Amino acid sequence: MILNTDGSKPIYKQISEWLETEILSGNIRTDEKVYSQYQLAEMFNINPATAAKGLNLLADENIVYKKRGLGMFVSENAAKIILAKRKGQTLQRLVEELVRESRQLGVSEEEIVEMIRLENRKCKGEEK
């Protein structure tokens, strides 16, 4: 992963999201040790304090747990927590955008719901 440095997303957030993706894809499994702040600092060329902030974000959300003196390890429910969080955030944001845009364009609620149904049917048709 290459860090995005244009400022639209804080570096520590990108670090925590990268670690989440590593956990989701199975590269780091339950009860395995995640990278230390120093390893992350070396990998991404950032100050170790920034990397620590990314790790602490995951600890706060119980995606990883701390073992004193040993480092951070992947929690049992890590993947579940990440998935739930991403659904809640990403989908919610898309819905908000959809509603905002449709209000600006003067599209009615019924029309939107109909569009979603149509799109869903299309996807189902493709699956068959």
Add this chain to the structure above:
Amino acid sequence: MKVIQCNNLTKKFGHAEVLKDLSFSIEQNKITGLIGRNGAGKTTLLKLIAGFTKPSSGEVEVFSEAPFNNLKISQNMIFIDDNMVLPQSLNLTETLEAVSQFYPNWDSALAKRLFEYFSFHPKQRHQNLSKGMKSTFNIIIGLAARCPLTIFDEPTTGMDAAIRKDFYRALLKDYLDHPRTVVLSSHLLSEIDELLEDVLLIKNGEKRLHMSVEELKQLAIGLSSKAEKIEELIRGKDVLYRKTVGVDSTYVVVENDFSEAEIQKMSANGIELSPVSSEDICVYLTNTTKGGIDDVFTRS
């Protein structure tokens, strides 16, 4: 543990007060960026910390001692800038050899590897090097000395972009292996902000802010929309920067004290929100005149 502690530090040259009542402290093993415009007092401050000069009033302490004329401090501190005086009669290898005598933690293997990596010739002399090569040679000394307090004053002067990148990476890697307190002054905050933990911004010899880079990046927010919408939002707020584009589009930078709900409401109202880079924030915070260079060209 605090490595540097300044209390009401003031430095005058004749009648000119270059540093005014400066108080701050720097914790052990942090990389701090000292940022400020030309003439803000960066070098003066660093020389006081290094013990090269004496404060006019107030105090500076390094490792809990006054650094001026202090052997313990000069052994544990290195100050790298582009005016370093090195013996003219020695070639580069001999210079490194001579410098190594002064620093107990000197890593000669690292010095040798960096020397070869940057393609120096052992028989070259320091005074015959180009500006960028001189700076590069100086940072080899700064890194290999491994001093508990390492000060770089504009270390990248004259270096090309590739060597600057190499230097930042080398500094980070060596810092990870051998943590120490580093103070780095630079104009190029955008290049070094990921390397830094804290930023100390000074303006006209006074402290403007001292905080972590992450906090600095969240400090301000850019808003752009139609002028009337913007005016409503920024009423009573301190506007750091303002620019008008086209007929009635306005871009402003204000302190980011909006709640999550306010931010959502703004973007729902068609206001474009954008992050402001740490470098831009520092430029806005140290501007002496609002409006900036454009005012020079405005003839009314």
